[in-house]
Amino acid sequence: MAKRKRLAPPKTDYLDTPAPSAILPEPPRRAPPIADVAGHASTTAALEEMSDTLRRAREEGRMALELPLDQIVTDYLVRDRINVDEGEMEVLIASIRQRGQQTPIEVAPLPGGRYGLISGWRRLRAITRLAETGEAQPQILAFLRQPEQASDAYLAMVEENEIRVGLSYYERARIAARAVEQGVYPDERSALRSLYHAASRAKRSKIGSFLTLVKHLDGVLHFPESIGERAGLILARELDQAPAIARRIAAHIQADPPQTPLDELDRINAALSEIAAAAKAETKIKNQTPKRGSETNFTRQIHAGLHVVRHDITNPKGGRLTIKGAAVDENLADDLIAWLAERSAQK
Incomplete structure (x- = not known):
């Protein structure tokens, strides 16, 4: 008797199973070559632009x-x-x-x-x-x-x-003077107008006055930046009239070096007081001088700070000359002695 064959139940997911070829990964899709070139160029341009921006x-x-x-x-x-x-x-x-x-x-x-x-x-x-x-x-x-x-x-x-x-007026004037010395500007006026173009004309004029202090006293004063506006303008005027005042101020400072700005101002005032006292005495003598030719004193002012006093010039025994004033210094003395020696040699 023939043996019966057992039948298996039907497979319901047969059609759902993918074909062997369908489970393989798809190859990556390549972009067109022109797109790659354009993207690279864009990135390079962005980096160059950033680099240029940072450089500028x-x-x-x-x-x-x-x-x-x-x-x-x-x-x-x-x-x-x-x-x-x-x-x-x-x-x-x-x-x-x-x-x-x-x-x-x-x-x-x-x-x-x-x-x-x-x-x-x-x-x-x-x-x-x-x-x-x-x-x-x-x-x-x-x-x-x-x-x-x-x-x-x-x-x-x-x-x-x-x-x-x-900055103090002295410091402003000093930088203008140094800029001229180094050839940055042709003259002091150009330096003042360029460096302090925003300042008023009156302020530039005051800075210009302090240039006189820089010219005569730079390196002498210990506290130049502490000189106030009014004191500096007065001192500048005195120096313009008699530059030899600078030597007298230097002598006071060297003899007793100041420790504070007030000490230095005292030295300056002492020098100015000496000059003023000498000028006052000379003026008094000048006002009392008789006519030329008498046997008493006769004073002649050569210029501000330099006076010549004649003492009994008509005296048969000989007279005497006195040269005095703030302008009398070593250079004047040397020149006068040399002139007298040359004059004597010619006789």
């Missing part, structure tokens, strides 16, 4: 740079600040210690990877002190400037200090 920001001084302190040349310009108040410096150091450097300094690029300081000398000194004690990194934030001429750099320094720290 750096060159135009709109981006602060972090520079090592030893790359800053502090004597790139003749500084307009003569002395710095130690109390003010301590306040600045405390501020930077607590809040960091808030305002970058200004520098100009120099050969060899160095930078010349234009403005920010006090900030540079403060950060240098903090770096020496380990309280700050030996670096400073700086804006890069590109002054076309030296006069532009000097102008930037003066303007920055005029805004941040008021």
Whole structure:
């Protein structure tokens, strides 16, 4: 008898099973070559634009740079600040210690990877002190400037200090004089008009008067920045009339060096008092002089600060001449002695 064949139940998911070829991963779809080129070009252009923007920001001084302190040349310009108040410096150091450097300094690029300081000398000194004690990194934030001429750099320094720290009349005059000496400006008038173009004509005139003090007393005075406006103008007028006053002031200061600005003002006043007393005595003698030819004294004023007194010139036994005044100095004495010797030799 034949054996029955068992039938399996029908497969209901037969048609749902994917074909073997259908389970293989599809190859990645490649973009057209022109799209790849365009994308790469766009990325390159964006990087170049960013690089150019950063470069221009750096060159135009709109981006602060972090520079090592030893790359800053502090004597790139003749500084307009003569002395710095130690109390003010301590306040600045405390501020930077607590809040960091808030305002970058200004520098100009120099050969060899160095930078010349234009403005920010006090900030540079403060950060240098903090770096020496380990309280700050030996670096400073700086804006890069590109002054076309030296006069532009000097102008930037003066303007920055005029805004941040008021300069004395002496300091203003001194920087103008030094700029002329270095050939930045052809003369003092040009320096005053350029450096202090924003000042009134009256203020520029006062700064110009202080140029007389710089000319005769720079290096002599210990506290020149402490000379006030009125005292400075009076002293300038006296020096214009009798330049030899400068030697008398120098003698007083050298004989008893001042320790404070008030001490120095006392030395100046003492010298001026001596000059005034001598001038008053000469004026009194002049007012009392009789007509020329008498046997009493006769005084003649050669110019301001120089008088000749004749004593009994008509006396048969011989007369006497006295030359006196603020203008009498070693040079005049040497010239007079040489002239007398030459005159005697000709007889």
